Amino acid sequence: MKTYPQQVICKHCDSLYTRQSVRSGEAARCQRCHAVLYRGSWLSLEQWLALTVAAAVFFIIANLFPVLEIQFHGQSQAATLAETTMALAHSYASPLAIPLALLIIVCPCLQILLLGWVLWHACRNKIAPGFAPVMRLLAGLAPWSMAEVALLSILIAAIKLSGLVHITTGPGTWALLGLCLLLPVINHQDFHSLWRLKTLKEKRG
Ligand SMILES: [Zn+2]
Structure with a gap:
């Protein structure tokens, strides 16, 4: 070929x-x-990997810690990103829950893991196993990874509910903000440079 x-x-x-x-x-x-x-690319491979690891940390915090805390009649209720999506699954908007979970949780998670995989090997001057399918998957995922949709929905929910209950944003929201700032940076580097590295490596044997 x-x-x-x-x-x-x-x-x-x-x-x-x-x-x-x-x-x-x-x-x-x-x-x-x-x-x-x-x-x-305006980042070196090592810087690109470091920011991808930082995005992974933000992603973990955004998913483990509450994004919203609601106080109502002296009772307090905190919800994580997954719980917010689950709540949506049980509401009138349930058909939206699965696509939303894909956009805000599954796609960014896959993107960070796969990019980290390729970059970690590239930094050690190696070609990641499954390089070509991983890179194709990364290109396909890019338009579907929408952490900012999650951030926007949380802010809208917080503003809408603020008149009815006392609502505060949790650490998850701040981590999500960090993730929304980092994802465009790691996704707008020169992916072709990784392909070029692979070609060079194959030529050298
Ligand atoms: Zn053109």
């Missing part, structure tokens, strides 16, 4: 380009439609 590792196609207008190296923080754009073709 013939492969073309140096060719890049514009997703928007199908123009074909030969890949050039871009400096960190810069983007290569399509000449025809000006869409971004790829960006230069």
Whole structure:
């Protein structure tokens, strides 16, 4: 099978380009439609891995600690992200519960785990087992990972309920905020550089 590792196609207008190296923080754009073709990574592999690990820590805190605490008639009730989704499953909006859980819990979790897997091996100058399917899965997951949807729904719920009950945001919400800030950073690095490393490694044997 013939492969073309140096060719890049514009997703928007199908123009074909030969890949050039871009400096960190810069983007290569399509000449025809000006869409971004790829960006230069502004993080080293080690920094990229460190931020992915930080995202994993934020993800764990966001899922283990309460996102909302409600005080009503002297009683206090705290809910984690999973409990909030479960509550939705038992309400009139139950058809939304599974897609919501996928968007805010399953997809970000998979994304962080898979990226961490590939980067951890790349930092040790190795090719991660299952590299190609993992990278394809990562590309497919990117548009479906929406931690910010969770943050937005929590804030809307907090604002709506604040007139009826005393409501405070828990540590889970702050971790979710951290996750929402980190995910776009780790997802907007140059994934092609990982493929390039793989090709180089294979050439050297
Ligand atoms: Zn284009």
